[in-house]
Amino acid sequence: MFLALAGGVGGAKLARGLVRVLPPEELLVVVNTGDDFEHLGLHISPDLDTVMYTIAECHNPETGWGQAGETWQFMDALGKLGGETWFQLGDRDLATHVERTRRLGTGEPLSCITADFCERLGIDHAIVPASDQPVRTWVDTDVGKLSFQDYFVREKAKPKVVKVTFDCIDDARPHQKFLDAIESHALQGIIVCPSNPFLSVMPILSVPGVRAALEKRRAPFVAVSPIVGGKALKGPAADILRSFDIPVSPAGVAEVYGDLLDGLVIDSVDADLAPSIQDMGPSVHVADTVMKSLEDSVSLALTARSFAESVVPRNSYSSAQ
Numbered sequence: 056m057f058l059a060l061a062g063g064v065g066g067a068k069l070a071r072g073l074v075r076v077l078p079p080e081e082l083l084v085v086v087n088t089g090d091d092f093e094h095l096g097l098h099i100s101p102d103l104d105t106v107m108y109t110i111a112e113c114h115n116p117e118t119g120w121g122q123a124g125e126t127w128q129f130m131d132a133l134g135k136l137g138g139e140t141w142f143q144l145g146d147r148d149l150a151t152h153v154e155r156t157r158r159l160g161t162g163e164p165l166s167c168i169t170a171d172f173c174e175r176l177g178i179d180h181a182i183v184p185a186s187d188q189p190v191r192t193w194v195d196t197d198v199g200k201l202s203f204q205d206y207f208v209r210e211k212a213k214p215k216v217v218k219v220t221f222d223c224i225d226d227a228r229p230h231q232k233f234l235d236a237i238e239s240h241a242l243q244g245i246i247v248c249p250s251n252p253f254l255s256v257m258p259i260l261s262v263p264g265v266r267a268a269l270e271k272r273r274a275p276f277v278a279v280s281p282i283v284g285g286k287a288l289k290g291p292a293a294d295i296l297r298s299f300d301i302p303v304s305p306a307g308v309a310e311v312y313g314d315l316l317d318g319l320v321i322d323s324v325d326a327d328l329a330p331s332i333q334d335m336g337p338s339v340h341v342a343d344t345v346m347k348s349l350e351d352s353v354s355l356a357l358t359a360r361s362f363a364e365s366v367v368p369r370n371s372y373s374s375a376q
């Protein structure tokens with residue numbers, strides 16, 4: 056079975072392919088919740104929704120987030136009342152947040168609500184938040200400390216990032232299915248989707264207990280580079296690498312993941328970087344990694360799966376298994 060770590064639009068796109076090449080019993084999709092926030096009195100889980108809607112094929116293909124064919128009556132009416140409209144909530148998407156907020160208010164765990172929403176959307180695969188306890192990504196910037204959505208949406212990711220922190224993460228525990236998958240003898244690979252390493256993957260890896268479990272992984276940790284040709288396909292990953300003086304390239308991504316990284320899938324345009332990345336430790340596979348269509352997502356999912364099956368984990372533990 057395979058474990059996929061996903062966040063944001065890039066993560067959702069690869070998850071969309073993985074659910075078509077792996078049966079439900081062979082895939083667990085673990086999703087970042089660092090983007091979650093309370094807004095207009097609603098609990099909003101953007102990455103869970105982006106992954107869920109994309110796998111259910113009801114996502115907005117232009118933006119990657121929210122639902123297709125949306126209407127905006129609520130936003131329009133809210134604006135007329137002087138409400139906050141910087142974070143666009145479509146009418147259908149609003150139902151997700153209202154119902155999730157209601158059910159969280161009864162004490163139901165986020166993962167149980169997510170599982171029920173997925174079932175109702177016709178999704179057979181298991182999608183779980185990295186933790187049922189809150190994790191909140193904050194971004195220290197040159198204009199002050201901003202919550203993730205304030206930084207990413209309200210300020211359009213323009214402030215220079217100085218530091219990324221995760222509030223209340225010390226009280227978070229990995230979802231049990233997440234830990235069980237890492238520790239499973241049936242695990243064949245951990246596939247890190249082409250998500251922002253700092254904003255989508257690090258919040259998952261930073262949940263207490265996750266790194267310790269990954270140190271003892273029996274299967275390789277392989278990532279698909281979210282940086283292609285010196286740019287991020289979407290979002291601020293390139294800007295954040297630059298602000299941290301890390302190369303804006305797949306080599307920089309390898310640097311961020313460090314010795315956790317057993318394998319890296321890089322795009323054909325970066326093929327010349329393969330030898331230098333291999334010198335850093337991970338195996339490298341060159342492929343077309345830009346996902347513009349469902350076919351692209353399926354093709355990259357097949358590539359990631361077969362690459363993971365070919366890579367030997369670098370940690371000493373696995374050789375002692």
Ligand code: FO1
Binds near residue numbers: 064101104207
């Ligand atoms: N991203 C934006 O850039 N502008 C928005 O108005 C916006 C609204 C929104 C509503 C629901 C949702 O699930 C996601 C939404 N996003 C929006 C994306 C969101 O900021 C995500 O956190 C990013 O996609 C990064 O994961």
